Amino acid sequence: MSGGGPPRKRNFKIEAFKQRVELDPKYAERTWKVLEHAIHEIYNHNASGLSFEELYRSAYNMVLHKYGEKLYDGLQSTMTRRLKETSKSIETAQGGLFLEELNAKWMEHNKALQMIRDILMYMDRTYVPAAHRTPVHELGLNLWRDHIIHSPMIHRRLLDTLLDLIHRERMGEVINRGLMRSITKMLMDLGPAVYQDDFEKPFLEVSASFYSGESQEFIECCDCGNYLKKAERRINEEMERVSHYLDAGSEVKITSVVEKEMIANHMHRLVHMENSGLVNMLVDDKYEDLGRMYALFRRVPDGLSTIRDVMTSYLRETGKQLVTDPERLKDPVEFVQRLLNEKDKHDKIISVAFGNDKTFQNALNSSFEFFINLNNRSPEFISLYVDDKLRKGLKGATEEDVEVILDKVMMLFRYLQEKDVFEKYYKQHLAKRLLSGKTVSDDAERSMIVKLKTECGYQFTSKLEGMFTDMKTSQDTMQDFYAKKSEELGDGPTLDVHILTTGSWPTQPSPPCNLPTEILTVCEKFRSYYLGTHNGRRLTWQTNMGTADIKATFGKGQKHELNVSTYQMCVLMLFNNADGLTYKDIERDTEIPASDLKRCLQSLACVKGKNVLRKEPMSKDISEDDTFYFNDKFTSKLVKVKIGTVVAQKESEPEKQETRQRVEEDRKPQIEAAIVRIMKSRRVLDHNSIVAEVTKQLQARFLPNPVVIKKRIESLIEREFLERDKVDRKLYRYLA
Amino acid sequence: MMGKGEAPAPREPEEEEDTGGVVKLISAEGFEFVVDKKAAMVSNTLRNMLTSPGGFSETRQGEVRFPEISTHILEKICQYFYWSLHYSSGKETAEFPIEPEITLELMMAANYLDA
Known part of the structure; x- marks a missing residue:
């Protein structure tokens, strides 16, 4: 309280009541006796007879008259004496009653301590800070710690009792969790250091050896799935224990002990466990077990990478078998379907059990990329798969189904390194579909083209789109032809001509065969009609494709x-x-x-x-x-x-060689163009950098062979696009 | 100045029931002031006295004797309790008038009561 002005300004010093200036020398002694008596009474639960005001005033007066130190010391020694007695009574408690006695005494001490602090509040407020002494409450806790918890007869026994109870609970017994909670809370109240040194540290050590033993036992007799179940249950139990009666800060520590002993130490053995390890789980689609393994392994360092590595090598191994097994190569559609099934299977595992973990998805993708490219027929087969689907496989399928299948194919396509080979085959297959009118759905065809376009850009699909345009103009031309010339033709054979732009179509020039005369006449009529409407064009008959x-x-x-x-x-x-x-x-x-x-x-x-x-x-x-x-x-x-022609759907060996060769031929100008583009902007560059840059630029379509790149560079030097540096032979210069 | 209808006016000593919501403060001369506990708790000393566990006689009887605080000071203190209760929370403030002749005594009582 303060007068006038802003209230509550308390910084001034107050002197003693003036009527008390003359002090009876015995006064302090007498007052202390009163207070000492009161402290004993409080411990004896007889506080009701005491007047707070009187005690407070006594303490107040003692402090005011410079007897603060006497008061403080008196309190300390009185309390110490009381606690020594208490410790004896706790020590004599038998067996199971020990903890309860300790707890009861702690409760009493706490309550008494609070009352004492209240009546000595004035001392706490003025004397303690001035004399740099420990506040009453803390003093009470420290004395409890030193005389009870650290008393030689109690210290070890308390720890053993606690650890024994926890061990019994781990073995399935029911223990008094409330009591445990009170005791651990007491240790925390005495300071985190007391809790940690006197309980937590030994607790963690004992737990470590417990779980190390248990995990050894489990791993000898359980399969991987069961072991993981047990480990999961133990971790949950420990977390539950912490939430019930340990300090929250212990959770991380104890779970990490369990994780280390039960998971980290046995990680490799678990993953590779015979007949039940990771690979078996993957094979048998054990989503639950896999999910558990993921959740548990995620908790330990290198856990996930262990799973990932094993999964990757498993995928690569099975994938390699799949793409190199000559049996499988007989049916390209089946081959691709298997790849897709494999992908679906693992996609599902990753989404269901591995929480859609990005790193796992990447591992899956890189594995597929790895083994799909092991077989250089993959591009052809994927195109054949699309061909099969677009010819007949999609009949009756809804638009969505079609999209799904095409998207899956695109996913495989993305893994391909030789995208230009795919393009080559796709073009051939598309041409056959279009010319024979075998394509099921124009929409599906176009949808596929759009997908390729978004994936690889305009260049990649421009010729494919040109094929569609040719089909459309041919139709119009034929309609026009018959509209204008029908009377001339009479009732001879009906002709349907597809006019194909050279270059857009994968045609091989082949000499026309001798057509029957009936047909030849119609053809000649059409030729004259077409060349009459389009100047300067040349028509050749592709009799091998009709x-x-x-x-x-x-x-x-x-x-x-x-x-x-x-x-x-x-x-x-x-x-x-x-x-x-x-x-x-x-x-x-x-x-x-x-x-x-x-x-x-x-x-x-x-x-x-x-x-x-x-x-x-x-x-x-x-x-x-x-x-x-x-x-x-x-x-x-x-x-x-x-009457079908007997055609090998799959290319025969010489045809394959031929296609290969054509692909190689097509790559040359692309590599050259890339080299020129790069050199135009860099002017001077060394050999290795050019190879690296070219590879980077072209890898969306194919992986250029460094030897081929070198040959192209030499050819460009010959044609004087580039020259070698005169001093450093490894450097090339661009010649404008 | 007095926030509550219950005026802390001096009363003749008479029997007062312990109502829980109020506490009786008794001056050196024996005058009793009945104040809301809420108001009394402006003083930390009184707060501890009234909330301490274990049941001191004050808590049970609901009255506190102050043999060293005279009536007029205690009255002023009670007034301050209500003044403080009223103005401490809000932004508006008002002067709390203190007569110069009682300043010293009042301050000592304030130190005692930690208010």
Whole structure:
């Protein structure tokens, strides 16, 4: 209280009441006796007879009259004496009652301490800070610590009792958690140092040896899944223990002890455990066990990387087997489907059990990238898979399903290093689909192109898009042709021409065969019409790529519509004028290239159910001495008979070599362009840097071979785009 | 100045029931002041006295004797309790008038009561 002005200014010194200036020398002694008596009474639970005001005033007066030190010392020695008695009574407590007695005495001490502090508050407020002594409450705690907790008869016994109780709880007994909580709280109240030194440290040591023993026992007799279950339960138990009766700060410490003893120390053994380790879990889709392993291993250093490494090597190993197994290579669609299934399986594991961990996704991706590129036919197979899906696989599928499948394919595509090889094959397959009208859904085709475009840019797909444009203009041209020339044509054969822009399509120039005269006339009409509307163009016939529908009448007058290739049509038309022809005759009359002719004849004469020709002698293969006859006895349940050419869907070895070679050829200008681009901006660069830069620029499409790059550089030097530095032969200069 | 309707006016000694919400302060001359506990707790000494565990006689009887504080000082103190209660929380302040002749005694009492 203060007068006037702002209230509560307390900085001034107050002198003693003036009527008390003359002091009885015995006064202090008498007053202390009163207070000492009161302290004993408080310990004896007799406080109700005491007047707070009187005691407070006594202490107040003692401090005021410079007897603070006497008061303080008196308090200290009185309390010490009381606590020594208390310690004896605790020491004599038997067995299980020990903790309870300790706790009860602690409660009493606490309460008494608070009362004492209250009546001695004036001393706490003025004398203690001035004399730099410990405040009453803290003094009381320190005395308790020194005379009770650290008393030789109690110290060890307390620790043993606590540890024993915890051990018993770990073994499944029920213990008095409330009491445990009070005791640990007491240790904390005495200061974190007391809790840590007198309880926590030994507790952690004992726990470590307990779990080290237990984990040893478990790992000998449990499989990996069960072991992890046990470890998880132990960790949860310890966390629960902390929440019930230990200080919250112990949680990290004790869990890390369990983690170290149960997980970190056995990590490798667990992961590689025979018949139940990580690989088995992956194989059997044990989401729960995998999830548990992830959650537990995440807690220890290097835990996740251990899982990841094992998973990666497992993926690489199985992937490698998958892509190099010659059995699997027989069916490209099945091959790609397997890859997709494998990817789906592990994607699910990562999302369900590994919390969609980015590092695991990366590991999965890099593993796929690794093994897909082990097989250089992967680009072809992936394209074949798309081809299969777009030809027939997607019939009846909804738009969403189509998108899903295409997205998956794109995912595999992203793993490819030789994207240009894929492009090459995709172009071939797309051309076949478009020309034979086999594509199921135009939307799906375009969707795939858009995906490729977003992935690799405009350049990659411009030719593919050109193919679609050609198809569209061809349609328009044909409509226009028939609209203008229908009366001229009469009722001859119907012609459907696809005009393909050279360069956009993967056509190999092949000499046209001799077409039957009926067809030739229509073709000539179309040629004159087309060249009449488009100046300066050149038309060549790709007879190796066409198809034809022809009507045929067989022996008993039954009529069939045959769907054949242009070559097959040419062959069949010959039989309108002759019953039997030798191979040589056919070859001479049609001028079909030998390999194509053999395949064509094989499909006409050797396929059961579709053998519209008869061959002599009968055999599976075509030889140059064979003779062919029109098969009068041909029958079929179907009116329309589709005669496929015997084509290996998968490329044969020489074809593959050829494609390879073409890809290599196509890469050359790309590598050169990259080199020139780089040198134009850098002017001077050494060899290794050029190789690195070129690789970087082109890796979205393929991985250029350093040897090839070197050859291209040499070729550019020859053509005087670059020159070698005169001093340093490793340096190249750009010549503008 | 007195925030509450219950005026801490001096009263003749008479029997007062312990109501829990109030506490009786008795001066050296025996005058009793009945104040809200809330107000009395402005003094830390009184706060401890009233909240200390273990039941001192004051807590049980609800009255505190001050043999060294005279009536007029105790009255002033009670007034201060209410003044403080009223103004300590809010922003508005008002002068708390203290007559110069009692300043010293009042200050000593304030030190005693830690208020």
